[in-house]
Amino acid sequence: MNESLFNPFTISHPSAIQTSLVSGASFARFDPSGKLLVAGRPDGSGVVWDLDTRAAVRWCEGHVKGVTAVEYVHSQSNHPAVSIAHTCSWSRNSRFVLTASKDWNIIIWDLASPSDPPRRHATIRFDAPVVTASFHPRNSRIILALLSTGEAYIVDLRSTHRGRFELGGEDEGDEKRPIMTTARFDPTGRYAFAGTSAGTVEVYNVRTKMLVGRHRIAGAGVIKGLEFANGGRRLATNSSDRTIRQFTLPAYPTPPEPHTTGESSKLSISETELEPTHRFNDPISKVSWHGMSYSPDGEWLAGGAADKAAHKIYIWDISNDGQFASALDGGREPLLYVHWHPRGPRLASTTTQGDILIWHCPSPERWGAFAGGFEEADENVWYEEGESEFDLEDEVELAHRKKLQEDEGVDIIGGIDDSQPPTTANEVGLPDVDFEWADEEGELDHKDWRMKLIMVDGEEGY
Template identity: 60%
Template sequence: MNDSLSNPFSITYPTAVQTSLHSGALFARFDPSGRFVAAGRNDGTAVVWDLDTRAAVRWLEGHVKGVTSVDWSRHSRFVLTASKDWNLVVWDLASETDPPRRHATVRFDAPIASAWFHPRNSQIMLVLLASGDAYVVDLRKSQRSRVELCEPQEDEDEEAQMHRPRSAITVARFDPSGKHIFAGTSTGSVLVFNTRTKTMVGRHKIADKISAVGSIRGIEFAKSGRRMVTNSTDRTLRQFSVPTYSDQWCLECEIEPIHRFNDPITKTAWHAMSFSPDGEWLAGGAADPAAHKIYIWDIANDGQFANTLDGGREPLVYVHWHPSKPAIASTTNLGNILIWHIPVQERWGAFAGGFEEIDVNVEYEEREDEFDIEDEEEMAKRKMKEEEQEVDIAGVDGGGAQPNGVRINGEHDEDILWADEEPDEDMEGWKMKILIEDDQDGI
């Protein structure tokens, strides 16, 4: 066991910076394929970077104020940008123009703090305004609506309403299945809404005897949907097991954190956090004003601290884990995007069987039969035997799995299948056309 822990090839989280993109970004997020990164900028534009070529392939120019959030549809065709200019824009990357064609524009009456696509249908969006109001926007022709998410008050008496302060929503996210919406509030509680009915099915108070929770600043889910982590103003990240919900919602149900993550020495706050694709690691972006630090915790090993990644002196403002690989995109306060990876030392022994790496020169002794020509009949028999071996081409059973890797239990769940009615145009297999600018200085 000790050998496996010390083996560097068993490390499945990034440890070094592979490349830096000078983007002027406020934050950056991988697309579901992991090939592209979308960065929101303070000048109202968003940039799509191709990580294979390290080049900007699309400029999304449609806002007049800073971009506050960026999200991708499940097959990366559509990009959702929200801005302080009160507008929400859906961009179609399948268009052959730069900037891409606007697929839809939705305007609100306040600056937008964040916006997210529904995991199963990009025509359904979750929008949080800077005023603390959250809306579900449905652009489908048969379901077109804009519904505000509100806490029900009719079951409480007047005295209870007076003593319980109004909770402004500070963060709102879909769960990976899209069935529920989780909203953190300024009073430290978590509200849960049914996405289809827009009704509240749970209100949770975080039970923590060590410190007061304060306002919730962020919510993230593991890809499986069974784990949730929150970021609060008390400078603590808390992980919870996501409960199941029925039609009867619990007015005041306490939930206890499974793990608590913080910096006991510097008591630093956190800008963002992100789970690894397998949910075994958690990355926390520290709000250190003098350094760029990412803390890594081993969720599979009882949440133990694993490592601190140092990205230099440009403070960190955002962090996002690659959807399928051990890679992280972190954004600095100067707008640079750092792509972290696992540095792998070349092992020449992997290119040929029996090849042995040595540190010093040694005299080679040739075997007597080393260069003998192998009998062709024996070679043919060996190849036939190898071909007869069964190969598992199906791999792990993917029944009930979605394109983003989320496994859904209950194929006939009305609250989940509701989003599949009138599907969007984000079909699997589409290709983005790479645009090459004309050389204006050419002859």
């Protein structure tokens, strides 16, 4: 499969539907390469689509109930109501697909296996329905899972660290602990963020499983979703007050080793109230949001509206002070989820009827771009020839000038700004204990893995 090439300097936002995939799914997510797309279905199966051929290439059938995530909506009772959606997760190099289900199981599928459905790499069972789960960004053997009971666990499948660790399970206090409503790894994999029903965001160090930060978001209510821009410094939250907020995250202290005694762990917790840099909402219809997603460069934010009568996606320009850019209309079928392509201006959104809409940014063909130095003319004009424009040039002088250009030094690094001093241990070349811990025992998801394609007529290929 040839990967589509995108110019990172001309990335814009999608504006039109390119194609529609009839998948019967309520959740769809691009893989990190942007070549594949996985869809979660209510019947418990997951479907892997090849975006180049627009064909289903793998069926992950193993759950007895729907592949699920959870979305918490506001209610008048002490506990938030639950609305079921569907989710899957990709490993870093797309070899493994994770599906979580209401049947209390997480299944990790190996797409490098030659069979269809793919071989089960691992099955993790809990004591309650699993509402969302995801891979660690650096190691597919580390899983973050959220249960319907409001508990979040880090599951480590490595032999030297094997275990199931509850986040916040050792917290003590007189006040009743709020339940966790959403949980995400940050893009670096150093922290796990959890939104709660009390309108707070808790930050845990993944290596030590210790709480390093707690942020209160004024007026937010129940935190329904978390989304990070690439790099992990910007966080967007979706809450029950029907407002998407963007924050710039502070630096968190390095916690002590786990199971140490003393007061040092309590003193290292950063408890602050985050002040949003931007607020996004629909001031007219006051709709809530089913999902949100950043563009690869972090300059655009898409929000899927929970409109019961239309399929609406709102896009804001983060680079232009968060100004509203456009609203995409996908018809009368309501939206369930939205995800931005990891490499360019494309979106995937799902409808209540199970269709997956692929959005793109159409660009008109400019034939003048095929001839360097020429420009397109809107109408016929008289061309005035320059005095020496078509004169023959001395071949010896031309060859000498080309040789001088070839001898010039080439900056193969380019773009590195040495004016700003490094701020982290990783940038100055020092070891990072969190990254070293995550990289232990290696990663099975190598870049050189290949997926066997099984054709309808029985033929096989790669």
